[in-house]
Amino acid sequence: MPVEPDTIQLAHGSGGRWMNQLLDRIILPALHPHGADLSLRHDGAVLPATSSPLAITTDSYVIRPLFFPGGDIGRLAVYGSVNDLAMCGARASWLSVGLILEEGLPLETLRRILASMAAAAEETGIAIITGDTKVVERGKGDGVYVNTTAVGPVLSPTLIAPSAVRSGDAVVINGDLGRHGIAVLSVREGLEFDGDISSDLAPLWRPVERLLQAGIDVHCLRDLTRGGLSSALNEIAQSAHLGIEVREIAIPIHEAVRGACELLGLDPFYVANEGRFAAFVPAWQATETAAQIGGVIIGKVVDTHVGTVVLETTLGTHRPLDLLSGEQLPRIC
């Protein structure tokens, strides 16, 4: 074993000297560019007291490749957990980071990912307070897998959940669909599409906060990640025991994304996004909701065809927008 390897070695997961060096020289300085608290070396962290109830969310990130147009696995892992909490009406305040590193990973790659996580954490005002690092043998991982768990105060005055959705609610989304999935696919498969398609990856707490501050009576929020718009709406329809109707013509899709989807035989309503969400709000607040999040009203909640989503196509016909069957784009997040 070289004295100063430039790749991850099994010994970096040993709990011994190599692991300490990895933590002290690379992981902690990268995650805490302004100086690391020594308590980070303890088994856990104590959260500051809060007066609000706390929400918690966890996600593992296995996206391939690690870097893609508009982001990387590190930024995705921070924003992803920020966004899951935002969908509960909660502001992410603290984050744990679990890394599963594959033997042979260049340390430079790890540094870039960690720096990206640190920048994303600083940008979103989240503190990385505890973590864990494991190393697996070559061929038992894929560079880096990241788990993040976010905790933060619930700032919504009312329950944001599928059970709060009501018939007549409007469905509003905050932008065009499908860019994350197509951006990842383009670099993964070495495809080039007309126009540069960059991921929509973005933190979603600010738009949610704007809705709450504007006094919108937010009933439910759901990010349009794995399985895209279709999965999100179907899950809400099933959980809420209501139906959902959406109009294809109202759903914005970038021309380059539409072209790529046609070329690849993908349906943009099933393609993953990482900066898009659907808000379920009272109909009379739909226009204000769209204005606050820079989005559009795409449909409404009905008390018919319970548990299913119906799409009014651009031709004026209606068809069910089913849950995805099978796999469209593996390892998109």
Add this chain to the structure above:
Amino acid sequence: MPVEPDTIQLAHGSGGRWMNQLLDRIILPALHPHGADLSLRHDGAVLPATSSPLAITTDSYVIRPLFFPGGDIGRLAVYGSVNDLAMCGARASWLSVGLILEEGLPLETLRRILASMAAAAEETGIAIITGDTKVVERGKGDGVYVNTTAVGPVLSPTLIAPSAVRSGDAVVINGDLGRHGIAVLSVREGLEFDGDISSDLAPLWRPVERLLQAGIDVHCLRDLTRGGLSSALNEIAQSAHLGIEVREIAIPIHEAVRGACELLGLDPFYVANEGRFAAFVPAWQATETAAQIGGVIIGKVVDTHVGTVVLETTLGTHRPLDLLSGEQLPRIC
């Protein structure tokens, strides 16, 4: 793709119909044998209010093989996070579970692991409140990797941390060393040792609670996991800016573990444990501490040889007990 596969398929990670079936038919029923709360399908969970400060810890588990004498990756993932919180003087109350599944994993294996997690959670009084499941291609994982993050109230009246360790403190451990590492190695390498060596895997909150209830002024706690006793003591010595002296003759090691270590050229002080910890307490409370946790006093904290651990051997000589260099037993947790 078969209609009812008996192994994990990439489609199980899609966010679509297959993923919903995996969650509804296997993961949620297994993790919640007494009935699953529907809110588990939301992006996050809200924690009940508590009056105590909350501690948080995260760990990923990549142990190989998934099942070993005395435990499995599921039980390990629950106890491991329970134990990390216990080392902060906190009782684990809520747990998130992140799964990274490899394509081709038998569903029966997944069921067994999840059932083991559910049993361990029930036994330790911890509620599994949120989770996430990802699927990676064959050859990009190793069956199952698990991440758990535990949150729970800090119940120690004083700070339990390396900074609270004082010169003169006694070092007490709660049992014999090395059984986890040797048990895992025996099944991994197909070795047979004299006597059945079973992992010491166990939840550690109860012994910690007994110390607190007995009025022991606990200064620091550390579980003796990766890197074993040596790593734990060295990290405390370095963080506390003090020295530690331990007596070899006082440290219990099962005869079968000692034999296996000799055969394999391993040092039992570096072998991982999953149910053993060191408590740093005032000298006058050392005997009571040992009695409460069924353990032994193995040494003391000194204000010389700062940052290092010195072992008094059975021959009466002294040698440094250094941090592990290199890797002894990869993927032991």
